[in-house]
Amino acid sequence: MGYEASVLRRATQRLEAGRKRRAEELERRRARIYAQLPRVAQIDRELRKTILQIIAASLRDGSNPVPAIQVIRDENLDLQAERATLLEQNGYPADALDEHPACAKCNDTGWVGAEMCECLKQLCTEEQIKELSKLLDLGEQSFDTFSLDYYSSLPWKGESLTPRENMEFIYEVCLNYAQKFGKFYFHNLFLTGAPGLGKTFLSACIARTVSENGFSVVYDTAVNIFARFEEQKFARDRAEAGEARDETRRYLGCDLLILDDLGSELTTPFVQSALYTLVNTRLTADKQTVISSNLSMGQVRERYTPQIASRLEGEYRVLPFYGEDIRLQRKQRL
Known part of the structure; x- marks a missing residue:
């Protein structure tokens, strides 16, 4: 099955708008938490600095940085645990600073491989019904x-x-x-x-x-x-x-x-x-x-x-x- 180009375009725009809105909400939440809890901001800087170093080294070697990043994350478990504790003690979920896509299946891309994800299909259906309603x-x-x-x-x-x-x-x-x-x-x-x-x-x-x-x-x-x-x-x-x-x-x-x-x-x-x-x-x-x-x-x-x-x-x-x-x-x- 194939949707009209105009229907797919409007549905994709809505998907992108939702993704952008969630990203902006995360940034506002991060700024608020960093201002309230400077130690959380410091922990995140330390984690990012270590990961960036690993990525740079992997790129120089021409190797895949993902395994190395995972190792660093495992080594930084104490920092991650400290951050989670600080967030929870101040009324935030432990994952308050993590990205949460609306659709875990496609990570808000609208596609799973070459297949259209159900979330994008639903948006296409809604846009198509709007078109028909005219x-x-x-x-x-x-x-x-x-x-x-x-x-x-x-x-x-x-x-x-x-x-x-x-x-x-x-x-x-x-x-x-x-x-x-x-x-x-x-x-x-x-x-x-x-x-x-x-x-x-x-x-x-x-x-x-x-x-x-x-x-x-x-x-x-x-x-x-x-x-x-x-x-x-x-x-x-x-x-x-x-x-x-x-x-x-x-x-x-x-x-x-x-x-x-x-x-x-x-x-x-x-x-x-x-x-x-x-x-x-x-x-x-x-x-x-x-x-x-x-x-x-x-x-x-x-x-x-x-x-x-x-x-x-x-x-x-x-x-x-x-x-x-x-x-x-x-x-x-x-």
Whole structure:
């Protein structure tokens, strides 16, 4: 999995800021203790002086200074014990002057070898959710707050399931898709139905859960996505073209892309080509996608090329939403 460069950059900046803040706090504490306990300051100077001498000698010899430093530390146990006693007698922990990283696993670097540490992953997740929240209302959008109350238990014309029975099934599919992301039977979802039936809400629920589980998630509307593809191809300004190229790479490379409101864009030959590239590239790379649209699959076949329609029908689990508009129901209940 890979996070967007902007998300990783902000998370790394937060990690560095925390490390700097702790270092500054340690320096202030050290200055305070040294002023209060001059003997502690003297002991530290003696310890540092001895260690520096060993390092200098090791560098001259071309040897590794670490074993020698450990020997000196062992030899200076009496000084260390005296320092610990002085600190404890004056109400400080024995290790009050030692560095304490927030994450002992990576020592606050964010990486364990070539692997991203869990502490940096958590920061990336938080930054990613902030990014998603700019486009999706993630404040209360979660599977726990999803309600079936707006879906009727009465038969729906032309359907074998009532709206509530249908939504119970769709809810379970979306919940399992998000919680078992990458391991669930369905890799791609196509949410189809009239406006106001919960497609965007469930998309937001999926985005939140998948993101919280440490995967990279990008959400955007069809109009914005195809505009970025167009800018990449036709922009005359090099900076704009570069920015658009970075955006399209996000769409193609993220673990989960949520493409909202397919069909709202002006369907030109270029858009047809961009959509095919997007869908086919992600399928080939085994990247997962959730698409929501007001279009039925019949309308998808009429609007897009056979190659696109075939991939959407064959590689996506189509989930049809039907029932009464939830927004209108809420308005009537006010």
